[in-house]
Amino acid sequence: MSEKKRQKTERAPFDPVRHGLRADFRLTRFTKLKGWCKVPQEELLKLLAGLGSSLNISDGESLGAGLDCCVIPTRHEGISLVQTTDFFYPLVDDPYDQGRIACANVLSDLYAMGVTDCDNLLMLLGISTDLSKPERDVVTPLMMEGFRDCAEEAGTSVNGGQSVLNPWFIIGGVASSVCAKNEYIMPYNAVPGDVLVLTKALGTQIAVNAHQWIEQSETYQKIADVITKEGVRKAYESASASMSRLNRIGATLMRKYGAHGATDVTGFGLLGHAQNLAKCQKESVDFIIHSLPIIAGMSDTAKIAAKKIFDFKLHEGFSAETSGGLLIVLPKEKAGAFCQEIEELEGMPGWIIGDVTSGNHTAKIADDARVIEA
Incomplete structure (x- = not known):
C-alpha cells in the first residue's frame, strides 16, 4: 500500500473541536435538502422537452439529455465528447468525506457509460453564507481536498470550475471524456434473457x-x-x-x-x-x-x-x-x-x-x- 493511500485509510473522522470549531458544528445544518433534492422525474422530462432536447438512439452514436451522460460526436471523425454534470447539498458531516462523495458522484455518470478515464474535471462550489469566517476557513479547504483526492484516485485532476457564495452549501462538478467509439458503451442494447x-x-x-x-x-x-x-x-x-x-x-x-x-x-x-x-x-x-x-x-x-x-x-x-x-x-x-x-x-x-x-x-x-x- 502506498504511503498516500495508507494515510487516507488511517484518516481520523472529522472532529469539529480539533479544528477549532464548536463541538455541535454539523455540516448538514447548512441545507434544508439532502438526497431528495432532484426535480421529480415527470416534471424534468417536461422541462427537457421544452429545451427541444431528446434521447437519440437512431444512429448509434449520440445521446442527448435524458440519461447519465450526453454523447456528442465532435467535428473529428470517430471522436465523441462524453460529458456530465452533477451537484448536490451536504448529506454527511465530515467535509472531507462530502468532497469525496461529490466527486465520486460526478464521475459515476461517466462510469455508467463504461468510460473509465476522465480527461477534464471541473468543480462547482457554493459556499454557504451562513458559515462564520472561521467555519468557512476550516470547512471549505477540507471539502476541496476530499474532492481533489477522489479525482486523483480516479486518475484525473481538477482543472477549473466556479465558486460562489450561496445560502446553502453546494458541491459538484462537470466531468468530460473525449472517446473513440470503442471507449464507451451505449445504454440501449438489452435483450430478453439478460x-x-x-x-x-x-x-x-x-x-x-x-x-x-x-x-x-x-x-x-x-x-x-x-x-x-x-x-x-x-x-x-x-x-x-x-x-x-x-x-x-x-x-x-x-x-x-x-x-x-x-x-x-x-x-x-x-x-x-x-x-x-x-x-x-x-x-x-x-x-x-x-x-x-x-x-x-x-x-x-x-x-x-x-x-x-x-x-x-x-x-x-x-x-x-x-x-x-x-x-x-x-x-x-x-x-x-x-x-x-x-x-x-x-x-x-x-x-x-x-x-x-x-x-x-x-x-x-x-x-x-x-x-x-x-
Whole structure:
C-alpha cells in the first residue's frame, strides 16, 4: 500500500473541536435538502422537452439529455465528447468525506457509460453564507481536498470550475471524456434473457437521515424499537464508505464482460433509474427486479420511518441514493463472473437483482422481491 493511500485509510473522522470549531458544528445544518433534492422525474422530462432536447438512439452514436451522460460526436471523425454534470447539498458531516462523495458522484455518470478515464474535471462550489469566517476557513479547504483526492484516485485532476457564495452549501462538478467509439458503451442494447446487476447496496438516504435523528431524541425514539444508535452509526459509516467509492472498477468490468447497457442509481432511486433505462432500449423489453440489497438495518428502519416520520419509498424503489452503484445489463452467462471479480477487486459484493424479459419498455419490482441485508 502506498504511503498516500495508507494515510487516507488511517484518516481520523472529522472532529469539529480539533479544528477549532464548536463541538455541535454539523455540516448538514447548512441545507434544508439532502438526497431528495432532484426535480421529480415527470416534471424534468417536461422541462427537457421544452429545451427541444431528446434521447437519440437512431444512429448509434449520440445521446442527448435524458440519461447519465450526453454523447456528442465532435467535428473529428470517430471522436465523441462524453460529458456530465452533477451537484448536490451536504448529506454527511465530515467535509472531507462530502468532497469525496461529490466527486465520486460526478464521475459515476461517466462510469455508467463504461468510460473509465476522465480527461477534464471541473468543480462547482457554493459556499454557504451562513458559515462564520472561521467555519468557512476550516470547512471549505477540507471539502476541496476530499474532492481533489477522489479525482486523483480516479486518475484525473481538477482543472477549473466556479465558486460562489450561496445560502446553502453546494458541491459538484462537470466531468468530460473525449472517446473513440470503442471507449464507451451505449445504454440501449438489452435483450430478453439478460440479467440486471447492482454494484452498491441501497439505503444511503435512510442511513444519513437516521444518523441525524440520533441527535433528535424525540425523532430517534420513533425508530428505537428496530435499530440501536450503534446500529445507526454502523449504517451511516457503511453509507459514507459506499458513497465515497468510485464506480471505476465496475466500468472496467462492464467492458470486460460485454455489458449491454447501464445507469447509475442516484436521485430517482433504483426503480426510477431502471424505468428510465428501460424506456430507451432498442428491443421491446421489461426489467423485473427480484432482489433489493439494502444496507444492514435500513430496511426495517425505512418501514417504521414510513409510518412515523417520513416515507422514503425504499422498498418501492424510489428512495434517492447519492453516488449509488451501477445498475448494469449483462448477458446472464457472464453475470456471475462479473460479481465474483468485482468482489475480489473491491472487497464489496455485486448482486444479480433482476431479469430482462420481453415486454413494453417498463421496469418494476416484483411483488415477492426479497431484501438482502448488505
